[in-house]
Amino acid sequence: MLEDFKSHLLNELPFLFSSKIIIATSSGVDSVVLCSLCKKLDLDFSIAHCDFSLRGKESDVDAKFTEDFAKSLNVLFYLKKFNTKEYKTKNHLSVQMAARELRYKWFDELLVNYDYVLTAHHLDDQLETFLINLSRGSGLEGLMGIPAINDKKIRPLLSFSKDQILNYATTNKIKWREDSSNLSDDYLRNEIRNKVISNFKKSSPTLLSSFNNSLQYLKASRSILSEKINEVSKSIFVEEEYQIKYRIEGILKLKNLEFYLHEFFYKYGFNHVNDIKNILTSQSGKYVSSKTHRIVKDRDYLILEEISTYKFDPIEIFNDLTNVETIYGGLSFDLITKFEKSLTLSSVCIDEGKLVYPLRVECCVQGMDFIPLGMKGKKTLSKFFKDEKISIIDKKRTLILINGNNELIWVVNQRIDERYKLSDSTNSILKISFK
Numbered sequence: 001m002l003e004d005f006k007s008h009l010l011n012e013l014p015f016l017f018s019s020k021i022i023i024a025t026s027s028g029v030d031s032v033v034l035c036s037l038c039k040k041l042d043l044d045f046s047i048a049h050c051d052f053s054l055r056g057k058e059s060d061v062d063a064k065f066t067e068d069f070a071k072s073l074n075v076l077f078y079l080k081k082f083n084t085k086e087y088k089t090k091n092h093l094s095v096q097m098a099a100r101e102l103r104y105k106w107f108d109e110l111l112v113n114y115d116y117v118l119t120a121h122h123l124d125d126q127l128e129t130f131l132i133n134l135s136r137g138s139g140l141e142g143l144m145g146i147p148a149i150n151d152k153k154i155r156p157l158l159s160f161s162k163d164q165i166l167n168y169a170t171t172n173k174i175k176w177r178e179d180s181s182n183l184s185d186d187y188l189r190n191e192i193r194n195k196v197i198s199n200f201k202k203s204s205p206t207l208l209s210s211f212n213n214s215l216q217y218l219k220a221s222r223s224i225l226s227e228k229i230n231e232v233s234k235s236i237f238v239e240e241e242y243q244i245k246y247r248i249e250g251i252l253k254l255k256n257l258e259f260y261l262h263e264f265f266y267k268y269g270f271n272h273v274n275d276i277k278n279i280l281t282s283q284s285g286k287y288v289s290s291k292t293h294r295i296v297k298d299r300d301y302l303i304l305e306e307i308s309t310y311k312f313d314p315i316e317i318f319n320d321l322t323n324v325e326t327i328y329g330g331l332s333f334d335l336i337t338k339f340e341k342s343l344t345l346s347s348v349c350i351d352e353g354k355l356v357y358p359l360r361v362e363c364c365v366q367g368m369d370f371i372p373l374g375m376k377g378k379k380t381l382s383k384f385f386k387d388e389k390i391s392i393i394d395k396k397r398t399l400i401l402i403n404g405n406n407e408l409i410w411v412v413n414q415r416i417d418e419r420y421k422l423s424d425s426t427n428s429i430l431k432i433s434f435k
Contacts, residue, residue: 001037001160001164001165001167001168002037002040002041002168004160005037005041005156005157005160006041008156008159009041009156012148013148013149013154013156016043016116016118016154016156017041017043019043019044019115019116020044020045020113020114020115021038021043021044021045021046021114021115021116021117021118022045022046022047022048022078022107022110022111022114022116022117022118023035023038023045023046023047023048023117023118023119023120024048024049024050024103024107024117024118024119024120025047025048025049025066025069025070025120026049026050026062026066026120026179027049027062027063027065027066027069027176027177027179028120028176028177028178028179029165029166029169029174029176029178030120030121030122030157030162030165031119031120032069032169032174032175032176033120033157033165033168033169033174033176034118034120034156034157035047035069035073035075036073036168036169036172036174037168038118039073039075045075045118046070046075046076046077046078046114047066047069047070047073047075047076047077047078048077048078048079048080048106048107048110048117049062049063049066049067049077049078049079049080050080050082050099050102050103050106051063051079051080051081051082052082052084052099052102053081053082053083053084053085054084054085054095054099055179061177062177062179063079063081065177066079067079078110080106082099082102084098084099084102085098087101087102096189104153107153111152115152116152116153116154117152117153117154118154118155118156119153119154119155120155120157121146121155121157121158122157122158122160122161122162122165123157123158123159123160123161123162123208123211123212124161124162124193124197124208125146125158126145126146126158126211126212126215127145127197127207127208127211128189128192128193128197129145129146130143130145130211130215131192131196131197132188132189132192133145139259139262139263139266140218140221140222140225141222141266143218144215144218144219144222145215146158159212161208225263229260229263229264232254232260233264235250236250236251237264242305242306242397243303243304243305243393244303244304244305245301245302245303245304245391246264246301246302246303246304247300247301248280248297248300248301248302249300251280251302252280257277258273258277261273261276261277265295265304268290268292268293268304269290269291269292269293270288270290270293270295271290272288275288276288276295276302279295279297279302280297280302282297283297284297284298284299284392285297285298285392289307291307292306292307293305293306293307294307296391296392296393298391298392298393299389299391301391303391303392303393305393312326312327312362312363314360314361314362315360315361315362316358316359316360317331317333317357317358317359317360317361318357318358319357319358321333321334321335321430324361326361326399328397328399329399329434329435330434330435331361331399331401331412331432331433331434332432332433332434332435333430333431333432334430334431334433335352335428335429335430335431336349336429336430336431337429338429339422339429340431343431345413345414346412346413346433346434346435347431347432347433347434348410348416348431348432349422349429349430349431349432350409350410350416350420350421350422350429350430350432351420351421351422351423351426351428351429351430352428352429352430353426353427353428354403354419354420355403355404355409355430356403356404356405357404358404359401359402359403359404359409360401360402360404361399361400361401361402361412362399362400362402363396363397363398363399363400364381364395364396364398364399364400365381365400365402366382367380367381367382368380368381368400368408369381369408370384370407370408370411370417371417371418371419372384372415372417372418373415373416373417373418373421374418375418376418381400381408381411384411384414384415385398388414390414398411398412398413398414399412399413399434400412401432403420407419410432412434413434
């Protein structure tokens with residue numbers, strides 16, 4: 001196995017030979033063998049062990065075993081103890097998902113000083129993941145299982161079976177510890193491993209090698225499909241600075257609509273295609289959300305945006321007219337002596353003599369109105385946005401400049417208020433720019 005592992009690294013993961021690595025080690029045979037193989041190949045690695053505090057004294061013994069194992073290999077050892085049950089309850093997660101999140105958050109912290117983290121997932125894990133995703137109605141991406149490379153997370157044993165790993169450990173007299181929870185069928189993965197796959201292997205001895213071949217065909221098919229999806233996407237969506245707009249008319253013309261909706265949006269956390277289908281023909285303003293993104297129906301488009309955690313608090317501007325920075329751009333103020341005709345929507349001139357300091361910059365205020373330049377009567381912001389066909393998402397990002405008397409001076413990048421335009425009686429001109 002050592003020669004096969006070396007050949008695999010040279011062909012698929014050659015950068016590991018010159019990298020600084022962490023190996024996630026549980027004390028089980030998979031990760032212990034991975035460490036032993038990497039030591040034989042003289043890779044530069046340290047060992048990291050997670051204690052999830054789920055198995056009492058057994059967890060403590062695992063941690064001690066892994067620490068001693070690291071010493072025997074003469075490599076640096078990291079240990080992190082987690083209160084997994086508390087994290088699970090606080091974040092409404094399963095035990096497995098809580099442990100996964102805690103593990104990878106810690107690895108991200110360690111990766112500040114390392115290039116990659118290696119985990120010991122193997123071919124049997126691939127098959128388990130395939131069957132789990134198949135049972136959940138996963139798309140092609142899910143059926144391809146665990147990626148060998150995911151950013152800085154590397155799985156170098158994915159092409160090796162559990163039997164190969166066990167044979168290597170036995171032949172080389174490598175010690176490891178068994179996790180008693182692996183024998184329980186309380187978790188879906190364990191049940192699939194202990195009941196489904198074990199029986200399947202008995203009736204089909206070549207199961208894993210055949211599955212591995214199928215996996216390669218799936219990956220090749222995925223590559224071809226990706227080219228087609230990218231081609232279709234170019235005619236349907238427009239990517240902007242903070243959002244992606246999908247033409248609904250173009251989407252509805254697609255054959256295999258559900259497939260394309262899944263391909264467009266699964267990477268943003270949307271797993272229920274019917275929810276997206278429902279808003280295609282709904283009224284503007286309807287939306288669906290994932291943990292990280294939102295899809296909003298806005299007239300002829302579906303607009304995808306990342307859910308922002310920013311909170312915009314009003315900013316006051318005093319008569320010293322200091323420039324201000326916001327999360328959406330900067331406002332600059334200049335007193336000038338002559339009106340500039342070459343101004344754009346992002347640069348305006350107003351009558352400074354009508355200002356009452358301090359001014360305020362805010363995101364759009366519900367129900368506020370103003371007199372758009374060139375009009376005589378007032379119009380609410382919502383009516384103005386509707387008439388100007390400003391998208392729902394753009395509305396939320398639009399800033400307004402408000403006078404000290406609570407009158408709206410400027411809908412930034414859109415229109416100033418008629419009351420603040422320059423006139424023959426203007427004595428002081430204020431130029432305001434946004435970029």
